[in-house]
Amino acid sequence: MQTATLAASRRLAAAGRALTATCTLLAALAIAASAQAHGVGEADKAFIEGSSGIAILPYMYLGAKHMVTGYDHLLFLAGVIFFLYRMKDIGTYVTLFAIGHSTTLLVGTIFDIRANPYIIDAIIGLSVAYKAIDNLDGFRTMFGWAPNPRAAVFVFGLFHGFGLATKLQDLTLSPEGMIPNLLSFNVGVELGQFMALGLILIAMNIWRLSGSFQRSAIAANAALMCAGFVLVGYQLTGYFTQGA
Template sequence: MIGKPMHVPSLGARQGRNVILSLVLALLSSLLISSAAYAHAVAEGDKGYIQEISGINILPFIYLGAKHMVTGYDHILFLFGVIFFLYKLKHIGIYVSLFAVGHSTTMLLGVYFNVGINSYIIDAIIGLSVVYKSLDNIGAFQRILGFQPNTKVATLVFGFFHGFGLSTKIIEYDISPDGLVPNLLAFNVGVEIGQLLALSTILIAMGYWRRTRSFWRHAYTANVVMMCAGFVLIGYQLTGLVLS
């Protein structure tokens, strides 16, 4: 974890936020439960359009890739956790690049070789990546395990899983083999554009928040909320796996 060491608030301070935290968690949980099925879902209109076209269609696939990333709240949550304590652009660039390399590799190879993973399992793992990064941010691994996992390796590995999440859903597009490679590359470009848009928004918001005194007072709570969101996503997807 890069940046100022995390300060764990006292029991009294945590108790003072219990009501607010409970309300936030309830709202976030209801949001996730109502929309978890759409985290990587293919909109019917987009799916129908892709199934009807053939040949090289660069712009439509760039649009679909950007749309998928911007609306993929699980990806955004993970990125939010990754940059939470990163202040220097070079550090942000390293971690975001590792994540991009990871998800681009498995997304492209997964679709090209038609390798898909059960969407419930892969989305549960993506939820786990959010939980992992939250625990990392609050220093839980150092306190519980006595060592700090390599965050760069973890970012790359979870990037691979995020990429399989993308490839699994892209396969549902039933893309025509005519122009497959250019269209996949265009989709990946769109994903990176969407990632940059989401990242820019997060960085702007974080920049304002970090300049306030409330940042260090509420940083712990923010990561706990994010961790709970990850657990909700895991639980929802595992429930779906069992019921399916």
């Protein structure tokens, strides 16, 4: 009995150390990534501001590049599919996210609908934390109620798309070919999303087959929640010090 208790205590301590290390690593990555989340690199910025006319393939490339390097998107999508096993369910949630993301990206940029980018990016960080809490059934445990997961993914998809729109609004987009270029950019974003999602699914399925998935699921979602709250804190700090 004492041996079993001691072994359990050691496993718990080891899990705690692993979780602390993971949270620290994710926090560092989140801080580094948040500086570029939804951002536009200097070379890409120079291309966008210097180009005129329709450039379908370059804008598709830029859209795909944005998605596969957008750590906040990837963390959120990883949380969304974490406990989804059927491709039908995965397709439903990813489609809802894509519709939301595409809507605000296009509408926000075309009609120049503006909001403070720090606040939008803080909400995006909150989406990551939300999904981790939802995966842990934290809302039902604490409040006896949980948000509708499909509606939540769609709504947060709106904020993810609006986050990029706020960055594109800071650039001088040529009116010549702007609509086709934005549509091409959005197609690239969705293609990049499917590419990234495919890699995440492969890694997730390998993990699920390893036998450690169930033992590590709680710690992984706790780390995901930690990363989301770090993103929120980082963006709110930027808002109060620079963007208010």
